[in-house]
Amino acid sequence: MSREIVAGVDGSPESLAAADWAAREALHRRLPLRLVHAWRWEPLDIPLEQDRASQERMADGVLREAESAVAGRYPDLALTAEVLPDTPVAALLSTEERAEMLVIGSRGYGAVAGFLLGSYGQQIIAAAHRPVVAVRSRGGDGGEEPEGGEIVVGQLGDAEDSAPALRFAFETAAARGASVRAVRAWSLPPLYAYSPASMALADEAGGLVPYEEKALREALAPWRERFPEVRVAEHVEIGSAGQVLLAASGSAQLLVVGRRARRGAIGPRIGSVAHAALHLAPCPVAVVPHE
Known part of the structure; x- marks a missing residue:
């Protein structure tokens, strides 16, 4: 079974930085990149109108934004993108069978101290059977992590x-x-x-x-x-x-x-x-x- 690099995206600067890092790593390793965004319809028990179609479009928009950014920067990359109908942790872990590695965004000790503690990121890292790479954005803008160094x-x-x-x-x-x-x-x-x-x-x-x-x-x-x-x-x-x-x-x-x-x-x-x-x-x- 052919391997792929899988990156989770959620629209945050950190996840966009993770998608960019994953794209460059996929090119280095000559592997395809798969972008995934987790979303499933869970109506809230509140007396407000809840529009499933608009939420679904928003989820798809998050994924397409990341896909467009990666495809524009790396036109030679074999790239797929899909919305997975599950929770973020379960969705990303469900891709492990074919994944060479999983790539996620991380804030580390940035604007929110201890972001990974108790978060989806920690749960993914703790449960994954494949390597997980955590990437933080530079300056919070999703900028490219520099290469070079050991x-x-x-x-x-x-x-x-x-x-x-x-x-x-x-x-x-x-x-x-x-x-x-x-x-x-x-x-x-x-x-x-x-x-x-x-x-x-x-x-x-x-x-x-x-x-x-x-x-x-x-x-x-x-x-x-x-x-x-x-x-x-x-x-x-x-x-x-x-x-x-x-x-x-x-x-x-x-x-x-x-x-x-x-x-x-x-x-x-x-x-x-x-x-x-x-x-x-x-x-x-x-x-x-x-x-």
């Missing part, structure tokens, strides 16, 4: 945990002709976590820092072999993962973070690292689920 990716945990995020970062870098900066943050273990076995591993590597550097090299090895054309910088730094990643992504064109795809006691979560990146990173953020 693809920054967080390498957390072991090589298996971080493989989906590393794969996404290397694929994106290869398509764009960009370099990758792989970031591994670490911290001193608490006293109770020290054990002869754990310290023996660090001693074999020559200390805690060489141990972390070795872990990063080993996680990167298969992706360097698969994408030999991609330049890679290794970045190992002590500190919290969120802070280290944000510091490294100041001039990045994309920040890639992983998310453990497990349901917690209160439902799916996006995780603290992804949460920090989505709210504070100055560039688009790709959240890639892993088991």
Whole structure:
């Protein structure tokens, strides 16, 4: 089954910026772009006249505005657009079977602090089985996100945990002709976590820092072999993962973070690292689920 990039639009500057980013990514990857807008008729239980036809035209107008803007800027792009009769979360998630990635708009900490918390965006990111890229508009005008700079990716945990995020970062870098900066943050273990076995591993590597550097090299090895054309910088730094990643992504064109795809006691979560990146990173953020 052929893949496509799917972008959700709702008429906001953020969603128009997301559609523009998705269009350029689709061209980079030589994939079609599908724009979707969610709308379904839900009459309100109030004593006012409610015109379904006019609301339907408004929904279609939101979609056609985004479609026209994208088609005008990228005439060579294979583009489709449709209104999906469902809620925003369910509508976008229903496209996952064929989606290479989902792209949504995000305000981060802009005019509305914590926009993603409790919003459709967080629900989509937490429930999606495909990578989700959150794009904010520049200055609130839907302006183009600049390209150039590195693809920054967080390498957390072991090589298996971080493989989906590393794969996404290397694929994106290869398509764009960009370099990758792989970031591994670490911290001193608490006293109770020290054990002869754990310290023996660090001693074999020559200390805690060489141990972390070795872990990063080993996680990167298969992706360097698969994408030999991609330049890679290794970045190992002590500190919290969120802070280290944000510091490294100041001039990045994309920040890639992983998310453990497990349901917690209160439902799916996006995780603290992804949460920090989505709210504070100055560039688009790709959240890639892993088991």
